Amino acid sequence: MTDSIKQQRHQARQQRLKTQVDAAVAAATTEKGLLLVITGNGKGKSTSGFGTVARAVGHGLSAAVVQFIKGSWDCGERNLLSQHGVQFAVMATGFTWDTQDKAADMAAAEHVWQQAEQFLSDAAIDLVLLDELTYMVSYHYLELERVERALINRPAGQHVVITGRACHRRLIELADTVSEVQNLKHAFDNGIKAQRGIDW
């Protein structure tokens, strides 16, 4: 096959692809506030949420972040994004097995959720990241119905990203886009410790 024929075939193949993509893009005409869920056991869920915040803020949108679970840790994303007007609400406890006090964890969850509800009712906020919210629902620290209600009643143009393992199926049903991050391999399993800048 000569180079010229190869190039023609490449162009034909790419043209077919482009036609398909253009048709799909033309068919997608609705704009609305999206609910994105990023769940699964693999690494990259929270970073994806924070990457979305960085993307939005880089376009001049306003964003707020609620950090459940890992809130009290030193956090590179928070250090950076809070310099750009991103509001943070942070749960006062660390990983729940550090506190081992269910009542205190529930009170902390309740407190930070009230801040989440404020963000979810504020039309001036374009994007709300609910980082690691899923655990609050699966541990029964927060009532599922209450979370659903706040999501359904939020301002029409507001985007929300929920991260965390094992997202409840009813939140998945409510979502517009759902990604499941699977763990194919993890450095930690080979004795490599969690490292600043990569793991937190």
Place this chain on the structure above:
Amino acid sequence: MTDSIKQQRHQARQQRLKTQVDAAVAAATTEKGLLLVITGNGKGKSTSGFGTVARAVGHGLSAAVVQFIKGSWDCGERNLLSQHGVQFAVMATGFTWDTQDKAADMAAAEHVWQQAEQFLSDAAIDLVLLDELTYMVSYHYLELERVERALINRPAGQHVVITGRACHRRLIELADTVSEVQNLKHAFDNGIKAQRGIDW
């Protein structure tokens, strides 16, 4: 079951979990530059890569980003992160089916890859994001062996994140951590258009 027994059981369960986690953390003692691969068809790969950059930069680490494929688009992450000293190398063409000129695409890939090689040989850079690199390998725009060589020979402490669909299995073998983002649901499939701040 009384509340006090419930609380005792909760504590016992959490204590077992904490013991397991603490043991795993104690066993993980190695620190080294990690190679992370985020692949799969779902939404959230690039944002996860950029979230990792935001995290690293927020801890005062230095980072560089190479954007293949989507380089020439307006990009919220780039707007934001370039304000924090993150270096960007951007491929000059858009999506490859827009150009439909394989020779021009290959020249653009070659050009930006040379910048990637510079980042990957610079010990002053703590983290390099190779956003959407996988397509360069699967389209044969870049030689796999050359990519492997640059990754293997990089400075010992340097972290690298590779994103994109269908990552070549040899890059997966080389990686320390691999996540596969699966698409459970996507707003685009329901006629919702790509939106600024969320999709780019």
